[in-house]
Amino acid sequence: MFDLVLARLPELVIVIYALSILLYFIDFVDHNRKANTLAFRLLLIVWTLQTIFLFMYMTSTGRFPVLTIFEGLYFYTWVLITISLVLHHIFKVDFTVFFTNLIGFSFMAIHAFAPIQRSSVSAEQLMSELLLIHITMAILSYGAFSVSFVFSGLYLLQFKLLKEKRWKKKLWRLADLAKLEKASFILNTVGVPMLLLSLILGLRWALIKLPHFHWYDPKIIGSFFLLIVYGFLLYAYAKRVMFGRKLALWNAVAFLCVLINFFLISGLSKFHFWFS
Template sequence: MVDPLWMRLPELVIVIYALSILLYFIDFVDHNRKAHSLAFRLLLIVWVLQTIFLFMYMLYTGRFPVLTLFEGLYFYTWVLISISLILHHIFKVDFTLFFTNLIGFIFMAIHAFAPVQLSSVSAEQLISELMLIHITMAILSYGAFSVSFVFSSLYLLQFKLLKEKRWQKKLWRLPDLAKLEKASFILNAIGVPMLLLSLILGLRWAIIKLPIFHWYDPKIIGSFLLLVIYGFLLYGHAKRFLFGRNLALWNTVAFLFVLINFFLISSLSSFHFWYS
């Protein structure tokens, strides 16, 4: 079967995405406002092209594109770009776009060189709103955690520059530490309930649809552990025994577990067979 021409669209997207990241890096190093402006415009083009591809893919497959790892990676990068553009409009943080989309570009590159996957699950199994909402909400929560990680990274950078009294241009382009900590907290506060709802819906679907369901599946354990980790970060921040640099460090470690859960643990799961 020959792929339609629009299936080559991600290859064009990744080239434009790479140029955008390169220009953002130039701006990061040399405070080049022209490079920043052009990078932002290219990023908008990337978002528009990605959105077009998502709609075309939905029309082609007749469903929402989140049921394979190939589809999930693409949707995840689209979520990251969307969140970064929204937060840039709200917080006006220059480096948010650069660091967030650096993560997005890495995943986009993985997607671009991965073989196209069509779900091996039967149509009857896939036609379930519970499943679609479960996967979509999980990816959205991962997107929120990813951008929260970016804000924590910027917090650590700002903290380091202030501690070393290095009064560079980068320092003045970063918001104050309190604003970075608040933004990170808000994103985690959004991501945790979304992940919780995703797990509830996923378990409900599994109990109804799967003939054999194991509660000790690695993916289930890993996802609930991830929920506990981020729940603990929210609780620690609310009770003020975890804040500032320590909170930023723990939030960075938590994001590493997001990556482990998404890639490594998913590959060990018998429950999430559509990602294999």
């Protein structure tokens, strides 16, 4: 019975999630406040069910669920929903939740139709407090970068509407450009130190646990490159070396690097069994 619930709960979540995204899209197109309210309530249900599933999974496995790609994608989606709900109350940008959860739903769909526990190395073999914290912090940093990308996307949309003098209702629901740029900067400010700490802990774990460790591993190079890119974006914003539309475009490029590092480069790594 317990295994059946674990198997069916994600399916229920993705159906409710799809309905929520559909209602957010209706609100996006037609400025329908009833659809927005219902979509937000459904998203709260999704978050609640996901949280219940995570606790049930932890109870079943006896560990924090981030050690395989099956678990990691689910946790990443939970992080995105959590961040979007929090930011919805802080920044009051209507479309943040919609666009953030388009990303979240995409990863949830990948999770739902992927073979369970694809990793070639069992989670028990990888068990380590250092590794758990390393992976968790990496996923949290990716979540922050993802929502930062959403704010940059909204900035570019707002900029386009203003430049074309298209005074529509959507314009007033996107928040002003300065607010969108600031929100993106804050999320990157959270993501960069998380990624740095994650790399430090991951390297420490590798040096202790792995008999054959290479500093030139593609995943290590890719992760440090990602850190440099986002570090530069923080410096450019703080010193006003780069700002506005150009900064938003570069932030979008940086998120593309996140996706490449998350999926492509991880598969090339010699010791990142999590994505084997």
